[in-house]
Amino acid sequence: MASLCKVMYNVSSRSSLLPKHCVFTTLRSCSSDASGGDGKSAERVKSGFAAAYEQHSGLRQSGDQSSGDETSFASLLRRSALSQMGPAKDKIIVGKIFHIVNDDLYVDFGGKFHCVCKRPPADGQKYQRGSRVRLRLEEVEMTSRFLGATVDTTLLEADATLLGLIESKDSKTKE
C-alpha cells in the first residue's frame, strides 16, 4: 500500500524520469539495473503491478492532454485560492500590511477588500508596512440590508482578527 501511494505521488507530481526508475528497481528486486529499464521492460511481458503502473501512466498522459484549456476563466476561478478556501468564516489566512495610520493597520490578504485591525499591545512596533501577519477571517465584505432599503449597504472592508506576525527571516535562518 505504501509503495502504491509512493508511485501515485510520483506520477501526480510530474517528477523526472529518475524516481520512476528507482521505484521500478525496488519492486523488481530480482536483478535489473537502474539504467536501461525501459529497454529491458519492452522485452518482458509485464504483469501485476508493472502492468497497472504502465496503464496508469498512460491514462495520466492522456488526461493531461485532454484536460481543458488551463487559461480559461472557469479553470482559473476553480483553482484560485479564494474558491478553494470556501466559506470565509474562521479561516486562518496570511495578509500583508500596506498602510498604517497611527494604531490602525490596513491589511491586504488577496481578496476584494482590505481589513483594518488595531495594533496589538504586544510587539506593537514590529508591525510596519510590508510585514506579513496571520489573520482569522470573519467576512470577505461587511454588508447588511437595512430596513426600508432595496440594496445592501456595504462598508467596503473585510472583517478579520489579527492573530500575530509571521515568523521573520531571522528566526528561519537559525534553524
Add this chain to the structure above:
Amino acid sequence: MAAGVLTGVRQVLRGPRLVSAVFSCHGQTFSSAAAAPDTGETKILNFPLTQPDYFRLSELFTLKDLFEARVHLGHKKGCRHRLMEPYLFGSRLDTDIIDLEQTAEHLQRALNFTAHVAYRGGIILFVSRRRQFGHLIETTARECGEYAHTRYWKGGLLTNASIQYSPGVRLPDLILFFSTLNNVFQQHVGIRDAAKMNIPTVGIVDSNCNPSLITYPVPGNDDTPVAMEMYCRLFKMTINRAKDKRRQMELLKGISASV
C-alpha cells in the same frame, strides 16, 4: 424589466454608431477648415478606422492578467444591480463573480475607442470619486497628457459650461469613469451629464453599478488597488501609444510631402 435590459443593450449598440457619425462630421470639418481637401490629412484620419485593431491593443493585457489583478471579484449578492446580471459569471458563497471573458472583450473595445480618440487629438477626462485612488488617477492623467477630475463635481460643469467657464470652451471628447459611483453609492452625475452633452463615456462598472448610460461599459472590480493600478496602466499605455502613432504618421506625411 427585460425591456430595461434591452434598452440598455440598444443604447450601447447605438453609441458607437453615433460616435462614428460624429467622427465623420469632424473629418469633414477638418478637411473644410484646410483650404483644399488634403488627401494626406484625410488618409491619416481615415486609415486607422479601417483596421479592427490598428494600435495592437490586444497585446496589452491577457485574461490571466485580469484574473491576477482581481478584476473578477464583485460585491455581495445583496448589493447587485439588476442590469449587471448579464455580465456576471455567477455568484460563489454570496459573492458575485464577473465574467472575465466578457470583460476582456469590453475592455478591448473601450481601449480601442480611447486610442482612436487620442489619435485624433481628442480631450480625455479621467473621472472618479473614490478618494482612495484620487491621487493615482491624477498622476496617470498627467503622465499621458490628459485631464482628470477626482474632486466634487459641481452641478453645471458640462451642461452649464458656457456660463461657468467662458462661451467658447471646449468640452472633453471622451470621459473615462474609473468608478461610476460617488461617495454615497449613487450614480455619478457626470454620466448623465455626458449623455446629455453627447460626450461618449467609458466606465468601469462593478456589480453594484448601473451600466445603462455608459457608451463603453467595462464590467470589472473598481475597489481593489491592484485592479485600479492595472486599469490606469492600460489606459495610459493606450493613450501614449495612440499619440505616438499620430506623431509618427505626421512625420511620415511631412517627409513624403517634402519629397
